[in-house]
Amino acid sequence: QVQLVESGGGLVQAGGSLRLSCAASGNIFSLNVMAWYRQAPGKQREFVAAITSGGSTMYADSVKGRFTISRDNAKNTVYLQMNSLKPEDTAVYYCNKRPAMHYWGKGTLVTVSS
Numbered sequence: 001q002v003q004l005v006e007s008g009g010g011l012v013q014a015g016g017s018l019r020l021s022c023a024a025s026g027n028i029f030s031l032n033v034m035a036w037y038r039q040a041p042g043k044q045r046e047f048v049a050a051i052t053s054g055g056s057t058m059y060a061d062s063v064k065g066r067f068t069i070s071r072d073n074a075k076n077t078v079y080l081q082m083n084s085l086k087p088e089d090t091a092v093y094y095c096n097k098r099p100a101m102h103y104w105g106k107g108t109l110v111t112v113s114s
Contacts, residue, residue, distance in 0.1 A: 001025055002103050006095055009108030012085055020080040020108060022095030029076040035098035036069060036080045038091035039107075049080060050098045063089075085112045 008020040024034065035050035049059045049069040057069050068081040078095055092107040 002028060002101075004028065004095055004103070004105030006093060006105050006108040009093060009110045011111045011113065014085060014087055014112055014114050016085050016112070017081070017083045018085065018110060020082065020093055020095075020110075022078045022080075022105070024076050024078065024095065026076050028097060028101070029073070029078075033098045034071055034078040034095060035100070036078070036093060036095050037100065038089075038093045038110075040088075040091040043091075045094070047098070048093070051078065082110070085110075087112045087114045 003025040005023045008018060010018060012018055031053045033050050033052050036048040037045050038048050039045040047060055048063055049067055051057045051069045051071050066084045071078045090110060090112050092109050094104055094107040096104060
């Protein structure tokens with residue numbers, strides 16, 4: 001069964017931090033590149049960060065130096081540590097493979113107040 005469950009979002013002031021988690025079913029997680037994406041109100045979903053099964057990472061320029069992606073292969077879980085948050089980081093955050101599947105979880109809402 002395909003499953004992606006994101007959690008950890010919330011309301012935070014600018015400059016604050018949040019840690020997102022995504023639990024994925026094993027058939028998704030396995031040896032795949034896992035990634036975080038986000039969709040701000042009125043905008044298209046965009047790539048945020050990705051990590052290979054071996055731990056190599058890549059980031060969108062807008063979050064480089066502020067966000068850190070990691071994964072626990074034993075728990076089929078991927079994380080996103082977000083520091084120095086800005087109001088423009090406000091969005092619903094999703095995890096998925098990269099490239100993404102057609103199936104998406106419900107996401108987790110991150111709201112950054114100024």
